Amino acid sequence: MSPSRGKTLVRALAAAVLAAAAVVPLSLVTATSAEATPLLRGGLVNFACSASGQLHCLGKAVKSPKGSGPLLTSTPVGYGPAEIQAAYNLGGLHADGRTVAIVDAMDAPTAEADLAQFRSARGLSPCTTANGCFKKVNQNGAASPLPAGDYGWAEEISLDLDAVSSACPDCHILLVEASSADTDPLMTAVDTAAATPGVVAISNSYGGTEDPTITAADAHLNHPGIAVTASSGDSGYGVSWPASSPYVTAVGGTTLSKAAGTTRGWSETAWSGSGSGCSTIETKPTWQHDAGCAKRTVADVAAVADPNTGLGVYDTYNSCGSSAFCDLLLSLGLAQGADGWVQVGGTSLSSPVIASVYALAGNSVTAGSSPYAHPDGLYDVTSGNNGSCSGSYLCTAGPGYDGPTGLGSPHGTAAF
Template structure:
């Protein structure tokens, strides 16, 4: 390389670092402003499991049974996540205010998070999140946090995955924001296939979780009926995300043994509640092609299981601030730029995140706060007066019916509504 070429390269690097440094230094709590776009986590992207490679993030998804349902805010026109210097989006105060949960306690009841692959930074990133919001420590040492493999052992853990680590961070932070005194059990499946994930669900219940969140899903097929037995845990709340692709059904949300959790757009408002919710356009909903209709579900438009049962915030435009540092390029302003350009995988700090991967752990945490034994998703159906009804918005085209359109009473995208305190759970 000639001296002139070296100088040009140094100037370019300095310019890039300066640009990204300016881009990632917002106020400590940033408001939503200007045009925004969103990208999914790429949980089924095999590149996420190639260690320390600076490779494009926009690869086709692998053919696996499930992918996570999380979406992260990007800078306008960018491919990858917008990394922030401090908390962004909604936090614990906002979520607890919106769903009337402030001051409530779970008294150490355990919410389990089931995901695939390992997030090596899960505990340290969780500590940073909780410190930023003044939440009590939740660590292995104090008994609040525990991470195990699908069989319940502390080792060996699965291989790391940058996309699933984003999902794990979202799940852990969502539980922390909704239920600060919940204990958290993270169960990591070896792969995102049905057998390992369902083994992990059984393990979560065996280890004492009162609620188990599953923020992932895949297309229905004839094999799901046999797998349903792993979701049938009377007395334990099993929640599942309804999906992020709009009108249409995924499993395990379609299982009659889970609470299927749809999604809303949550915004501050000048009404008595202080908040307004509409159907999030990305939330999944509809009629199962395989699953039988549970006895507690009576909507007329589906002969089989209808999705969803309830809902919570899922729109990444009104998403949760999440802290995650597991990525392919280290910790630097240059790494943040590479991530934003789609030349690296993972996160390097704070980002604003949504998807029904957010709504599922919120609802699991509400179940833990309520502390009631539950039978599948039936409890909200007999306590609809304790839910906020979501009556507007749509997630797709279904002839204008309730299956994809917010309406008074039951609708597909949001079920009977969102938490209004604990009475519905």
């Protein structure tokens, strides 16, 4: 390409960006919100996690009105720790130093700094490497070398870390980063997490299509005494793995709304994006008794996942820097990552929330059996659906067990 041709393209891109900025005021890109409530209801955008690999992350963000990127704000938006703890009756509970492990692919270079900003803005005590609360390792448990950075997975990691901080502020956090989004590296990371002293729960916010190889990989999810949670999926009715493994607690998603005048103060319906259904491969666990699926049914329990009622997350790892011009590029979808506060959700949010509740409970667990033995410790979610299945409970919420929300969402820690 000639220098003159290159300059022409740069000028054209700049003109397009400036034209977009003239149509929609820049203030919308850096909108502020003093209230810890969802910013808006609008379109959603998937985290741009690396497309390579057998599994993919499951987070979604509220979309900018300016383009195909996320809506960025300069101050906290969405729900925060106060709302998560109030909605699930977790206030005043303590983990006493127990550790939640987060397993994801690729590196988030700004993870610790972004976590510090989130916790400071939300009034939480620091959780750092220096004070022993936070630790980041590769899939083999070493501090280096870490995987290559990935903007989408970094956003997923920020969501996971901030979700644990919101549900369980005094939990220690271990971040284990797999070298790719393939099954083998991620399962190695799960084994590393399970072998780390102090880890009582492991959250997996990723998934992929069931295939004949998953039954062999299931062994890496079988860690008696440790709660292993997995996101049920973000594409509505349909089953993904590892949520379908009989060794995990499969976590579905809800839309969580404030409900003034009610005893609880909150209401939940099944989120339309929550994954659910009947596995075609995995054996049904002995503790699961629904009659409409001869094999493993997804999900077991649920928590907030709808990005429109989602968590405000802080993430600054991106491909363009930290200027207002960068924020505009991110919002337009012309750059990758985030630069500040983003309102997010997906069952990528509900999985670490449930892992944190397990940590608060502090009990030795056997796969996902505990909620089935203590259903009274859950808020039953009785309305909403995630697709079409002839009206079956596999995609339609109702009293008791159903696919999208399982047995329900946490009412304290009694079910865990």
